[in-house]
Amino acid sequence: xxxxxxxxxxGGTAPVTPRAAFQWGPLLPLAPALFVVLTLFVYPFIYGxxxxxxxxxxxxxxxxxxxxxxxxxxPRERLSIxxxxxxAVPVTLLDLCVxxxxxxxxxxxxxxQRVITGLLVxxxxxxxxxxxxxxxxxxxxxxxxxxxxxxxxxxKFPVQFVHNYTGVFLSLTISDFxxxxxxxxxxxxxxxxxxxxxxxxxxxGWWQRLRRVTLPLLAPGIAAxxxxxxxxxxxxxxxxxxxxxPAGSTRVIAxxxxxxxxxxxxxxxxxxIAMVMAAIELVFVTLVLVARNRAYRxxxxxxxx
Amino acid sequence: MSAETRVEPPGPPxxxxxxxxxxxxxxxxxxxxxxxxxxxxxxxxxxxxHGGEFVSLLGPSGCGKSTALNLLAGLLEPDAGQILLDGQDxxxxxxxxxxxGVVFQSYALFPHLTVGRNVAFGLEMMGTPPADVxxxxxxxxxxxxxxxxxxxxxxxxxxxxxxxxxLARALVIEPRLLLMDEPLSNLDAKLRLEMRLEIRRxxxxxxxxxxxxxxxxxEALSLSDRIGLMKDGMLRQVGTPEEVYLRPQSAxxxxxxxxxxxxxxxxxxxxxxxxEVATSGGLRxxxxxxxxxxxxxxxxxxxxxxxxxxRPAGSGPGIPAKVEFAEFIGDAFECSMxxxxxxxFVVRTPSRFERGASVLLNADPERLLVFPPE
Numbered sequence: 022x023x024x025x026x027x028x029x030x031x032g033g034t035a036p037v038t039p040r041a042a043f044q045w046g047p048l049l050p051l052a053p054a055l056f057v058v059l060t061l062f063v064y065p066f067i068y069g070x071x072x073x074x075x076x077x078x079x080x081x082x083x084x085x086x087x088x089x090x091x092x093x094x095x096p097r098e099r100l101s102i103x104x105x106x107x108x109a110v111p112v113t114l115l116d117l118c119v120x121x122x123x124x125x126x127x128x129x130x131x132x133x134q135r136v137i138t139g140l141l142v143x144x145x146x147x148x149x150x151x152x153x154x155x156x157x158x159x160x161x162x163x164x165x166x167x168x169x170x171x172x173x174x175x176x177k178f179p180v181q182f183v184h185n186y187t188g189v190f191l192s193l194t195i196s197d198f199x200x201x202x203x204x205x206x207x208x209x210x211x212x213x214x215x216x217x218x219x220x221x222x223x224x225x226g227w228w229q230r231l232r233r234v235t236l237p238l239l240a241p242g243i244a245a246x247x248x249x250x251x252x253x254x255x256x257x258x259x260x261x262x263x264x265x266x267p268a269g270s271t272r273v274i275a276x277x278x279x280x281x282x283x284x285x286x287x288x289x290x291x292x293x294i295a296m297v298m299a300a301i302e303l304v305f306v307t308l309v310l311v312a313r314n315r316a317y318r319x320x321x322x323x324x325x326x
Numbered sequence: 327m328s329a330e331t332r333v334e335p336p337g338p339p340x341x342x343x344x345x346x347x348x349x350x351x352x353x354x355x356x357x358x359x360x361x362x363x364x365x366x367x368x369x370x371x372x373x374x375x376h377g378g379e380f381v382s383l384l385g386p387s388g389c390g391k392s393t394a395l396n397l398l399a400g401l402l403e404p405d406a407g408q409i410l411l412d413g414q415d416x417x418x419x420x421x422x423x424x425x426x427g428v429v430f431q432s433y434a435l436f437p438h439l440t441v442g443r444n445v446a447f448g449l450e451m452m453g454t455p456p457a458d459v460x461x462x463x464x465x466x467x468x469x470x471x472x473x474x475x476x477x478x479x480x481x482x483x484x485x486x487x488x489x490x491x492x493l494a495r496a497l498v499i500e501p502r503l504l505l506m507d508e509p510l511s512n513l514d515a516k517l518r519l520e521m522r523l524e525i526r527r528x529x530x531x532x533x534x535x536x537x538x539x540x541x542x543x544x545e546a547l548s549l550s551d552r553i554g555l556m557k558d559g560m561l562r563q564v565g566t567p568e569e570v571y572l573r574p575q576s577a578x579x580x581x582x583x584x585x586x587x588x589x590x591x592x593x594x595x596x597x598x599x600x601x602e603v604a605t606s607g608g609l610r611x612x613x614x615x616x617x618x619x620x621x622x623x624x625x626x627x628x629x630x631x632x633x634x635x636x637r638p639a640g641s642g643p644g645i646p647a648k649v650e651f652a653e654f655i656g657d658a659f660e661c662s663m664x665x666x667x668x669x670x671f672v673v674r675t676p677s678r679f680e681r682g683a684s685v686l687l688n689a690d691p692e693r694l695l696v697f698p699p700e
Binding site: 215219221222223224234237316 | 399400401420421422423424425426427428430432434435436437438447448451452495499
C-alpha cells in the first residue's frame, strides 16, 4: 500500500519521508466487495450460528448446545454425515483421477480439442434436474443401458442404477466433472513444456517426470479442484432426492437439515445441522490446503527472474 | 554412457582429462533433415565436431539452429539423417538415455526445487549414491560460484544466477556433449559479457564438446573454436572465427559479420581476382571476386564500414558523397552517407563529419568483396 501511495505521490521524485501517513484512499474501491461479503456471507453465517445456539423450548433445558447434542445423539441423523461423505469423497477422487490425465493431454492444442473440451464441459450447462431426468430414462429398468445389458445376456433382470446410492454417485460424478476438469486444465496449460524436456535430458523417464516434475507443479491445481469438488458434492441435495433413495442410503446431511427446517419447522436445529456441514467442509478444505502447502507454491513455468 | 567414456568429475584440469579431451565426445552429423508441415526447418545438415571442440551454430531466428540442437538432444525426431557420438548411432537412443547436458534459453529450472535439488536431479535419475550426489552438487556449484544459494529456490535468484544454476545442472552429470540454446539472450549486456567469459573458462577447464546456438555474432566469435553459419535450414559456411570473419564465402555470411554496405551490382569486367562492378545508380567500384562471379552477371558487393575511408572533398580520387548523420560509437564515429549517385554508405571515421559535409570515399579493393547473388 505504501508503495502505491509513494508512486502516486511523486512519480520520478518520490518524497523521502521515512513513514508516509496511512492512506485510506486506495482501499476505497474495496468497499463494494466488502459490503457484499459482509451482507451475503458473514451476516447470515453469524445469524445461523446464533440461531443454532438458541434451541426451541422443547430442547431448551439442554442448554446452548442442545441442537448439536440432539443431532449427534440421534443415530439416524449421525448417519447422514456418513451418507454424504461416502458420496463426496469417492466422487471427488474419481473426478480427479479422470480429469487429471485428460487435462494434461489437452493442455496443448490438438486437432479437435475444442470439440472434446466442449463435450467434457457440457454437463455443467445441464443442471442437476435435467441430468436426473435423463438418467432416470437412460439408466432406468427400460432404458438403453439395461436394454443393452439384457440384449447381450449380461444380466437376467434389469439392474437398478437409479433411486439408490449408484444413481446419486453417477449424477454427482457427471455434474461435478466439468468444474474439476476446467480447474485442472487451467493449471496444466500453464505448465512450461521445457521443464519436462529438461527433466528428460537429465535422464528422467516418464514416471519420474510425472512424479518429480509434473505432479508437484500441478499440486496447487489438484488441491483447488479437490476442495471445490468436495464442497460441491458434500452439499448435494437435488440429485439425492431425484435419483437417490432419500429415505435411506442417500439421506444426505443437506436433506437432514431441510427436513428439520421444512418438515419439523425447527429452524434452530436446521441451523445447527448447517453449521455441522460447514465445519466438515472447512476441515476438509483445511486438510487439502495444508497438504498443498507442504508441496510447492509458486509459478509453474521455468525460473526466469 | 559406460563408465570409461565419461569425463572426469568437474574440477581442476588434470593430465588424464587433457589426454582424453580429443578422444571422446566426437560428434558426426550426417544429412540431418527436419520438416514441420511444409516448412523445411533443417535440410541436409552435415557437421563433424571433434572431442572437446566448441562449435557455435549462428544465424538469424528461424534459420534452423534450434531445430538442429533439439534434434541432437533427441527432443525432436529427424525426418532423415544420422547423428553419431563417438561412432555410436543416436537414432534409437531417447533423450533420457543420451546423457547430454542441455542448457535452455529459458533455463527451465524446476521452480519447485531448490538450487541444490535442481542440480542433483540428473544425478538422482542416474541412481548416484546420495553421498556422492551431495559432494558433486557442492563441487559443481562451487565451479559456477554459487555455493551459498544451494537452499534457495530459482525464483529467489537473479537472471545471471539462474543461468549459472542451469549450467551447473547440465555440467554435474558429466555429459559427453554439452548443448546450449541461446543461453545468454535473457541477460543484460554487462551480465552477458561476464557469463561469456564464464562459459569460456568452464569450457577450457572441463574440455567438454559443446554445441552452442546463438544469433549473436560477437558471442560466436569470442567463444567458438569453429562457427557454423546457418540460413533457411542450411549450413552456409563452417570455419574458425577468423575464417568466417575475414573470408566470408557469401553475401549472407558477410552481412552477418559486419559487412554493412551491401550493393546489388552488375559485373563489368573480371581480371584475375579483381572485378570492376557498377551499381544501378552508376557508381563504379573495384573489388575482389569470390567463386562464381563472371563478367556481365549480377552480383553483390560488400564492404565493412571500417574498410571505407572518407576524406573532405576536393583532393584526389574517390566517390563523392554527402554526410547524413554521424553516430558516436566510443572509439570512432559511424557516419551514414549518401553517394552523389544515390547509394547509401556506412563509414567508420576517426573524427566527426558535420551533417551535409561533402566527402570523397575510397574502399580498399582487397576489402571490397564481390559475391554471387543469393
